[in-house]
Structure formats: structure tokens, C-alpha cells
Amino acid sequence: MQDKYVLLIEDNPDDVALTLRALKKHKITNNIVVARDGAEALDYLLGRGEHQDRDISFQPAVIFLDLNLPKINGLEVLRQIRADERTQRIPVVILSTSTEEQDITASYDLGANSYIRKMVDFDKFSDAIRQLGCYWLTLNLIPSHQQDTPS
Numbered sequence: 001m002q003d004k005y006v007l008l009i010e011d012n013p014d015d016v017a018l019t020l021r022a023l024k025k026h027k028i029t030n031n032i033v034v035a036r037d038g039a040e041a042l043d044y045l046l047g048r049g050e051h052q053d054r055d056i057s058f059q060p061a062v063i064f065l066d067l068n069l070p071k072i073n074g075l076e077v078l079r080q081i082r083a084d085e086r087t088q089r090i091p092v093v094i095l096s097t098s099t100e101e102q103d104i105t106a107s108y109d110l111g112a113n114s115y116i117r118k119m120v121d122f123d124k125f126s127d128a129i130r131q132l133g134c135y136w137l138t139l140n141l142i143p144s145h146q147q148d149t150p151s
Contacts, residue, residue, distance in 0.1 A: 004061035004137050005031040009041040009077065010095070011069050018122065019064065019095075022129035030137055033060065038072025041065075042080055045087050059090050062136035065112075067096045067103055075106055082111040091136060 006023075010016050016034055023032065035041035041063075043049035047056040063081070067074035074094065081087045094107045094115040107115050116132065119125040 004142070005033060006133075006137070007033050007035065007041065007044065007060040007063045009035045009038070009063060009069065009074070010066045011036050012066070015066070015095075015118065018125060019129060022122075022126040023133055025126055026130040026133060028130070028133035028137065030061075030133075036070075038069040038074065038077040040071075041069075041077055042072065045081065045090075046084065056086060059087060061091070061140070061142050062132075063090055063092045064095050064132070065092055067094060067098060067107070075103075075110060078107065078110045078112060089142075091140065091142075093132060093136070 008016065008019055010019065016036075020032060023030075033044065035044050040049075044051045044054065045056070045059065047054050065074050065077060069077065072080075074096070078092055078094075081090065081092060088111075091113040092111070094112050095118055096103065096115070097118045098104075099117055104115050114132075116128055119128065
């Protein structure tokens with residue numbers, strides 16, 4: 001389980017801190033890589049830009065993706081993840097404050113594995129993160145070539 005890691009794509013520093021705090025609280029100690037906008041996330045996943053030397057054969061066990069991102073929005077990030085054979089199988093969980101039907105529908109149409117509404121109450125949010133971490137990092141099986149610590 002320690003070899004699996006999470007890519008958190010989130011621009012809000014408070015939401016990043018809350019997510020990391022929730023994971024730590026529940027002793028989910030896997031590595032967490034944070035991308036703060038859509039362009040940075042795609043560069044990381046596809047080994048471009050400042051991540052051009054990264055071994056992209058090792059991909060995250062799961063991506064937690066916000067929809068409202070600077071540079072490239074979350075739906076476009078998801079579209080590009082699913083369009084590339086190197087990343088198309090990575091589970092993507094949308095974490096968003098939006099409960100708009102068009103956001104939910106578009107996310108699933110583009111291949112999201114799950115859509116979770118970010119909760120304002122920390123205890124509820126923390127429990128949701130615990131459940132996500134336990135499922136995607138412990139129970140869910142991924143192709144063996146995705147399992148490694150990020151560089």
C-alpha cells in the first residue's frame with residue numbers, strides 16, 4: 001500500500017490543507033502529490049514542462065480532481081487524462097463544491113469514477129476522505145506498473 005500514491009489537483013490552499021489533514025488524521029500515509037492548477041497536473045501526469053524528467057510509467061493510484069481550476073479547468077483535465085493511453089485507466093474522483101447537475105453529468109460523461117461534494121463540516125469531509133483513501137488505496141486494485149513512489 002505504501003507504494004501507491006495520490007495526485008491531488010486543487011488550487012485552494014485551504015482545501016489542500018484540509019485534505020492533507022484529513023488523510024493524516026486517519027493515518028493514510030501514502031505520498032500525496034499536489035498540483036495547483038490544471039496545466040501543472042497535466043504536465044506532471046504526461047511528463048512535460050518541469051516534470052519532463054519524471055518517469056511517467058509510475059502513475060498515481062487515484063487522482064482527486066477539483067473542477068474549478070486555473071489555467072485548465074477540471075473537466076478539460078479529465079478529458080485529456082481519458083484521451084491519453086498512458087493515463088486513461090487512472091481512477092479519477094471529482095472533489096467539488098458544485099452540485100450542479102451539468103457538472104456531475106459532464107464529469108461522468110468524461111469518465112470520472114466518482115463525484116464527491118466537498119463538505120463544509122470538517123468532520124464530514126474528513127470521514128469522506130478516510131473512506132476514499134481506504135477504498136482507492138487499500139481495496140482497489142491497479143495495474144502493477146502504476147505502483148511506485150513518485151519522483
